Amino acid sequence: MRDNKEEMVAIFHSHPESPAYPSAKDVNLAFYEDAFYMIVGFSRGITGKTRAFAIVEGNVQEINIRITD
DSSP: OTTTTOOOOEEEEEETTSOSSOOHHHHHTOOOTTSEEEEEEEETTEEEEEEEEEEETTEEEEEOOOOOO
């Protein structure tokens, strides 16, 4: 990415058995304050909501996103 002068804007991961909200571990590992953290939550194998968050100095703020085809 650096060689191509690209910028990371989001980090994506899933919570296989919990809601789409940053866990305490997610907050502790949020080293990239300029990136959004996108999380997909699952419940009983069913895809739930995808949500995005800014995590800065341990503070979590949800960011509105719209996902389209």
